[in-house]
Amino acid sequence: MLDELDRTIIEILVDDARISLKELSQKVGLSSPSVSERLRRLEEKKVIRAFTVDIDPQTLGYNLTAIVRVRPLPGMIHIVEKLIQETPEITECDKVTGDDCFIGKLQFRTMQQLDGILDRLAEKAETNTAIVKSSPVKRRLPPLA
Structure with a gap:
């Protein structure tokens, strides 16, 4: 269901959901539009349900x-x-x-x-x-x- 790039994007977001699109793109080696499209597809598939904050x-x-x-x-x-x-x-x-x-x-x-x-x-x-x-x-x- 997920390819290696999708898994990497999710792992980065789990660590820091506030990461900028630019920085996320640099970390995975894709352009910002490509990462944006992958995020949109992950949200459409309900793999990503929300970007949230973790409070102690x-x-x-x-x-x-x-x-x-x-x-x-x-x-x-x-x-x-x-x-x-x-x-x-x-x-x-x-x-x-x-x-x-x-x-x-x-x-x-x-x-x-x-x-x-x-x-x-x-x-x-x-x-x-x-x-x-x-x-x-x-x-x-x-x-x-």
Whole structure:
């Protein structure tokens, strides 16, 4: 699906999404119009979904992270999903198979804040929470080859 130049462009952008088109072109050895066209095609194919910024939650005072497994009570799955979507401290969430329906990642400042979030969920779901001690693998792309 991707050729070597596309993989190189993506790897450079993952490292620095703010790189100028001129500098990106120089790094891959193509003209700016050629790189621009490749970027357009990668966006059209939805290989590149967005150019974004990576912010460290700790710099905003969110020094604690938790992983929460959520099992909605009978008949509550859609209500719980909406509640999860409306909770800004839940920064990631996947709907999964197995005993739990959702696995979410929460960023929070205090244990009291975590308790408040979990209390809102507890009315409609069972939860199981683990506090993150460290993240030996940060979010990354799978191999591009």
